[in-house]
Amino acid sequence: MTSITPARVRYAPSPTGDPHIGNIRTAIWTWLYARHTGGQFIVRLEDTDQTREVPGSLERILGSLEWLGLTWDEGPDIGGPYAPYVQSQRLDLYHAATDRLLAEGNAYRCFCTPEELDEMRKRQQAEKRAPGYEGRCRDIPSEIAEARALDEHFVVRFKVPREGSTTVEDLLRGPVTVENRTLDDFVILKSDRFPTYHLAHVVDDTAMKITHVTRGDEWLPSAPRHALLFDALRYPRPMYVHNPVILAPGGGKLSKRHGAKSALEYAEDGYLPDALLNFLCITGWGHGDETVMSRQRLIEVFDIGNISLAPATFDAERLNWMNGMYLRQMPERELAELFARRLEIDLPADVPRPLDRSFVEEFTPLIRERIELLTDVLPLVDFYYQSEVPTPPVEQFLTKRWKDQATAAAHALGAAASDLDAIGEWDAETLEATLRATATRIDAKAGDLFSLVRLAVTGKSVTPPLFESMVIVGVGPCVDRLRAAEAAIRAVA
RNA sequence: GCCCUCAUCGUCUAGCGGUCAGGACGGGACCCUUUCAAGGUCCAGACAGGGGUUCGACUCCCCUUGGGGGCACCA
Structure with a gap:
C-alpha cells in the first residue's frame, strides 16, 4: 500500500x-x-x-x-x-472573525428589516429577476453604521466582490467556477449574534484543522462564498467533497x-x-x-x-437482501441471541421472559435461511411457543390434491396420527420415514400428506422444515393436533 | 427567471480510446426440494440524442434533451 x-x-x-x-x-x-x-x-x-x-x-x-x-x-x-x-459555545470565535472582516472592509452591517427584505424579494420575483440582496447597506460609512448599531438591530453581511469569478476545488469534480456577480452579499452573523452556517463552517473547520470538508452537494452552490470567506480571513481553503443526494x-x-x-x-x-x-x-x-x-x-x-x-x-429491496446476507453469514450462536432478543420484543406477553436460549438455538438453523429481517422471525416460529394451535378452517385443508376429498383427507390425518403415536424414536429422520410409509400405505403422495400434517400441526401452510419442527413441538401436541384436524374435517365430510 | 451540477441494463454500479460493455439487486426459466426460503445453472435487459476530435469513441470537446441541487437573519 x-x-x-x-x-x-x-x-x-x-x-x-x-x-x-x-x-x-x-x-x-x-x-x-x-x-x-x-x-x-x-x-x-x-x-x-x-x-x-x-x-x-x-x-x-x-x-x-x-x-x-x-x-x-x-x-x-x-x-x-x-x-x-x-457551535453555540464558540460564539466568541465567530465574533472575532466578524470583527476582523468588518475592520478590514470585507463585511458590513445591514439594517434592512425582514419586512424590507421580503418586499425586495417580491419585487424581484415580479420583475423576473434573480433574488438576492441588492446591497442597500453596503456603502453606509462605517462611523454611521457603528452609531446605528448601538440601538438598531442589524446583521453582518459579507462584501462579495462585484467583479471577477471564484473557483473552488472539489475532489470529485475538479474546479467549479462561478461569476461573483451571481453571488449576493450573504449574511454571516445574524441579529441574535449567532453565525450563519457559512461563517461557522469557515471558522470551525479552520480552527479544527479539517483537511477535507465532506457534505451534501446542496452546498456546492454556496461553496464559492465559503472560498471567498476563507480568502478574506486569510485561512487556507480545505479540499471539498460534495456528494450527491439519495x-x-x-x-x-x-x-x-x-x-x-x-x-x-x-x-x-x-x-x-x-x-x-x-x-x-x-x-x-x-x-x-x-x-x-x-x-x-x-x-x-x-x-x-x-x-x-x-x-x-x-x-x-437491495437493502433487505443485504440484511439477509449478513444474517446468513452470522455465527449461529450470535444469530440465536439476536433472534431471542427480537422475540422477547415481538412475542405475546404471556410467553415468559427471558426466553430459553437453548430452545431458540434449536430452531435457529431451521429459519436462518428464511428471513431477511429480524422481524421476519416471529411469524415463522410463533407456533413453537403456543401450547394450543387451533385447527385452521377446514377449507384450508381441502385444496389441490385434497379438493373435494374430505373423507380421504381425514383418513390420511388419522393414519398419520396413529402411526406417529406408535413410534418410539421421536427424531426428524424417524418422523419422515414413518410418514413416508404412511403415505405409501394410504396410497397418497408424500408431499400431499405432509401438507395436511403441516397445516394441522403448525396451523400454517408455510413453515420451517416440518419434521424438525414436529420434534420441537413434541409428540403429544402433534398427535393431538392431527386428531383434532381429522375430527374437524370428518364433521363436514 | 438566474446559477451550479449530473447522465452505462428497471435499480446500484464496473469501464478510465481498441471489451462479445462486466458484476449485484430485482424479473424470468430450470435444477434441488415436504411448504417457504437458501443454494446452483441459464435467460432477458444499458452506453439519452446530435455534432465534432481521432485510424478508432461508453470513454475527450460542444450543443440539445432529461435529471438533481441552489438562489433565507435554515442548515
Missing part, C-alpha cells in the same frame, strides 16, 4: 431531529475516509439556529453513529484538542413513504448495522464487482474519490 496522508474530517449535524439517511451515508463515507487514511473523525454540533432545535437530537444523532459503529475521535460528548465541539424510487426527494427511515428506526425494525452500513456505502459508490463487504474490508478499499457523481436511488 502506498503512503496516505491522514485526513481530519468531520460530521457536522444540526440538532433538528433524526438525521436523514442521506446525511448518514455522508457520515459513513466520511468515517471510512478517516479510518482508511488513519486520520481522525470528528463530530461537531451545528446548533446555530435556536429556533429549529429539537430536544434530544444530539443523543439520537450520537446514538445513530454508535449503532452503526462510526466511532468518533473528538466530539461534543468526549471533547478533544479543539473543544468545545458545539433519490426516491420515483425521483425527487427521499421520504418515509419510500421506505427510508432514520438509522435508529432501521435498528428498531430489525436491520443489522453492518448491513445498513454496507448498503448505504455502496449506493453511490462501488468497488469493482464487490458488493458484500465487511466493515474491515470497506475501510481497506474505500476510495472517497470514487464516489459517483450522479444521484443514486434508494433501493429498499
Whole structure:
C-alpha cells in the first residue's frame, strides 16, 4: 500500500431531529475516509439556529453513529484538542472573525428589516429577476453604521466582490467556477449574534484543522462564498467533497413513504448495522464487482474519490437482501441471541421472559435461511411457543390434491396420527420415514400428506422444515393436533 | 427567471480510446426440494440524442434533451 496522508474530517449535524439517511451515508463515507487514511473523525454540533432545535437530537444523532459503529475521535460528548465541539459555545470565535472582516472592509452591517427584505424579494420575483440582496447597506460609512448599531438591530453581511469569478476545488469534480456577480452579499452573523452556517463552517473547520470538508452537494452552490470567506480571513481553503443526494424510487426527494427511515428506526425494525452500513456505502459508490463487504474490508478499499457523481436511488429491496446476507453469514450462536432478543420484543406477553436460549438455538438453523429481517422471525416460529394451535378452517385443508376429498383427507390425518403415536424414536429422520410409509400405505403422495400434517400441526401452510419442527413441538401436541384436524374435517365430510 | 451540477441494463454500479460493455439487486426459466426460503445453472435487459476530435469513441470537446441541487437573519 502506498503512503496516505491522514485526513481530519468531520460530521457536522444540526440538532433538528433524526438525521436523514442521506446525511448518514455522508457520515459513513466520511468515517471510512478517516479510518482508511488513519486520520481522525470528528463530530461537531451545528446548533446555530435556536429556533429549529429539537430536544434530544444530539443523543439520537450520537446514538445513530454508535449503532452503526462510526466511532468518533473528538466530539461534543468526549471533547478533544479543539473543544468545545458545539457551535453555540464558540460564539466568541465567530465574533472575532466578524470583527476582523468588518475592520478590514470585507463585511458590513445591514439594517434592512425582514419586512424590507421580503418586499425586495417580491419585487424581484415580479420583475423576473434573480433574488438576492441588492446591497442597500453596503456603502453606509462605517462611523454611521457603528452609531446605528448601538440601538438598531442589524446583521453582518459579507462584501462579495462585484467583479471577477471564484473557483473552488472539489475532489470529485475538479474546479467549479462561478461569476461573483451571481453571488449576493450573504449574511454571516445574524441579529441574535449567532453565525450563519457559512461563517461557522469557515471558522470551525479552520480552527479544527479539517483537511477535507465532506457534505451534501446542496452546498456546492454556496461553496464559492465559503472560498471567498476563507480568502478574506486569510485561512487556507480545505479540499471539498460534495456528494450527491439519495433519490426516491420515483425521483425527487427521499421520504418515509419510500421506505427510508432514520438509522435508529432501521435498528428498531430489525436491520443489522453492518448491513445498513454496507448498503448505504455502496449506493453511490462501488468497488469493482464487490458488493458484500465487511466493515474491515470497506475501510481497506474505500476510495472517497470514487464516489459517483450522479444521484443514486434508494433501493429498499437491495437493502433487505443485504440484511439477509449478513444474517446468513452470522455465527449461529450470535444469530440465536439476536433472534431471542427480537422475540422477547415481538412475542405475546404471556410467553415468559427471558426466553430459553437453548430452545431458540434449536430452531435457529431451521429459519436462518428464511428471513431477511429480524422481524421476519416471529411469524415463522410463533407456533413453537403456543401450547394450543387451533385447527385452521377446514377449507384450508381441502385444496389441490385434497379438493373435494374430505373423507380421504381425514383418513390420511388419522393414519398419520396413529402411526406417529406408535413410534418410539421421536427424531426428524424417524418422523419422515414413518410418514413416508404412511403415505405409501394410504396410497397418497408424500408431499400431499405432509401438507395436511403441516397445516394441522403448525396451523400454517408455510413453515420451517416440518419434521424438525414436529420434534420441537413434541409428540403429544402433534398427535393431538392431527386428531383434532381429522375430527374437524370428518364433521363436514 | 438566474446559477451550479449530473447522465452505462428497471435499480446500484464496473469501464478510465481498441471489451462479445462486466458484476449485484430485482424479473424470468430450470435444477434441488415436504411448504417457504437458501443454494446452483441459464435467460432477458444499458452506453439519452446530435455534432465534432481521432485510424478508432461508453470513454475527450460542444450543443440539445432529461435529471438533481441552489438562489433565507435554515442548515
